[in-house]
Amino acid sequence: MIGFPNQMRSFDEDAGTFRFSGYDGVMEVRFVLEAPALEQIDGIARSPDTDYLAAFDRRRGQIESAAIRAYKKNRKNLIWLSIADF
Template sequence: MIAFPNNSRSYDRTRRAVHFWGYDSAIEASFFIEEDALRQLQPDARADESGFLSAFDSNRDVICAAAAKVYVRGSRGSDDLVAANFWRGF
């Protein structure tokens, strides 16, 4: 089971996404949530680094729940969350 005890997150300008981490026991898993997904969660978010980080912080529980659903133990690299991950029924 993956958990998200670390509140660290950073904005990646190149990927246009917020980067955050989860932990499956001692295994660190890397996640990115794209700007479009953050805009879907918080339409009034400012379209800059500060705005996207604030949108992430305001929606952390929903984002972590979606990340847990896409996480596959033992996968390499990172998992990306996109707007479709936040449609009803996901």
């Protein structure tokens, strides 16, 4: 089962994506979340003042649940998450 002991996350503004990691045992699984997905699930609008990391933290439970479901479907070391995963 995948877990998320490391709460680190980052936002790449140029790419419009978030990056975070989970672990399946000792294997690291990297996740990429598209910003439009977060905008939809959190109800935020993209703007220079948008605090995406705060929005990510508010929705961390939902994001991790979506990440777990996506990982169960496709056990790769890089999982890309879009709105379809929510």
